Amino acid sequence: MTGPFDSGIRIGLDIGGTKIAGIALADDGTVLGRVRRPSGWGDAAVLDGAAASVIELIDQLDVSRERIRSIGIGIPGLVDAASGVVLHAVNLGVASLGLAAHVREALGVACVVENDVKAAALGAAALRRDTAPIAYLNPGTGVAAGVVIDGRIWRGARGTAGEVGHLVVDPQGRVCGCGQRGCIETLCGGGALARAWGRGGELPVRDILDAADAADETAVALRDDLFRGAAAAVRALVLAADVETVVIGGGLTALAPRIEPGIRARLRRDAVPSPFLQSLHLDERIELLPADSAVAAIGAALLSAANAPTHPLEKEIPVHG
Ligand SMILES: [Zn+2]
Structure with missing residues (x-):
C-alpha cells in the first residue's frame, strides 16, 4: 500500500508584505497542510519566518524532515531563480538576500525561489x-x-x-x-x-x-x-x-x-x-480567482518540479540545433 507521503512532500511558501501563506502538497497535488503567519521586516525576519513556516508544516503533518522533497518560495521583488537570490523586495525590507541558500542550509532541504507573481502564475495554471x-x-x-x-x-x-x-x-x-x-x-x-x-x-x-x-x-x-x-x-x-x-x-x-x-x-x-x-x-x-486563493503558495510548491528539466533529452539538445 502506498500513502500520500511515499514520493515526498512539496512545501510552498508565499511570502508577502504582511503574511506568509504556506502549503504542503503530496505528489498528486493533494493539500496535506496549510500554515499562515505574519511576515517580518528585514533579512533575518524573512529567513526566520520562512523556516518557522516550514517547521510548523512538518509538525502539523507529523513527518520527519527527510520526507520533505523540496521547498519553493514565492516572494515579491526581483528574483534570480537560478541562484535563489532576492533583490529589491522593498515591502519586506530586503535589498539582497541569498534566500534559497540560507533556507537550504538551515533546514537541509532543497529550496527554489521565484518572484511571487510568476509562482502564482504557475499555481493558477496547475489549478x-x-x-x-x-x-x-x-x-x-x-x-x-x-x-x-x-x-x-x-x-x-x-x-x-x-x-x-x-x-x-x-x-x-x-x-x-x-x-x-x-x-x-x-x-x-x-x-x-x-x-x-x-x-x-x-x-x-x-x-x-x-x-x-x-x-x-x-x-x-x-x-x-x-x-x-x-x-x-x-x-x-x-x-x-x-x-x-x-x-x-x-x-x-x-x-x-x-x-x-x-x-x-x-x-x-x-x-x-x-x-x-x-x-x-x-x-x-x-x-x-476567489479572494482567498492560495495560487502563489501552490505554485511555489510546484516550482522545483516545473523548473527541473522534464524531458531527459532536454539537456542533450545542442545549442545550435
Ligand atoms: Zn510604467
Whole structure:
C-alpha cells in the first residue's frame, strides 16, 4: 500500500508584505497542510519566518524532515531563480538576500525561489484541468503578470516576459513610476489609482468604486481607467502570447463581483470596431480567482518540479540545433 507521503512532500511558501501563506502538497497535488503567519521586516525576519513556516508544516503533518522533497518560495521583488537570490523586495525590507541558500542550509532541504507573481502564475495554471497556455495578471499596487506555457513559467530572453504593466496605452496619461507616461499600470495599478484619487483611506480602490456608484465624477473616471487598463492588459497578453485564458488574481479579487463585469464590458466595447478583436472573444477568456486563493503558495510548491528539466533529452539538445 502506498500513502500520500511515499514520493515526498512539496512545501510552498508565499511570502508577502504582511503574511506568509504556506502549503504542503503530496505528489498528486493533494493539500496535506496549510500554515499562515505574519511576515517580518528585514533579512533575518524573512529567513526566520520562512523556516518557522516550514517547521510548523512538518509538525502539523507529523513527518520527519527527510520526507520533505523540496521547498519553493514565492516572494515579491526581483528574483534570480537560478541562484535563489532576492533583490529589491522593498515591502519586506530586503535589498539582497541569498534566500534559497540560507533556507537550504538551515533546514537541509532543497529550496527554489521565484518572484511571487510568476509562482502564482504557475499555481493558477496547475489549478486548471487542461494544459493550455495561460497568463496570470496581478493588479496589485503595481501591475505584474506571468505566462505559463506547457506547464512552465515562460521568462523570455531576459526575464521580462509578461511585463505588460509598462506597456503605454495612453501617451497623454499620468506619469508612471517607470518614467513613461500612460502605462497600463497608471490606469489599473492600485498605487497609481490611490495617488490619482488622493483622498487617502485604507482601501482606495474600494472607495473609488463606492464613490463611482454614487456618481462622483472623479471616481467614475478612475473606475473607467481601471476597466480600460485591465482590458488593455488582457488584450496585450493574448495578442503577445496567445494564452487561452487570462487568470486575474491579486488584491483586487476581493472586489471581483464589482470589477469583473466592467472588465468584460470594456473588452467587448473595445472590440466593436474590429472584427479581428471580436473573433478573439477576449471577454470570455478572463477568469477572476476567489479572494482567498492560495495560487502563489501552490505554485511555489510546484516550482522545483516545473523548473527541473522534464524531458531527459532536454539537456542533450545542442545549442545550435
Ligand atoms: Zn510604467
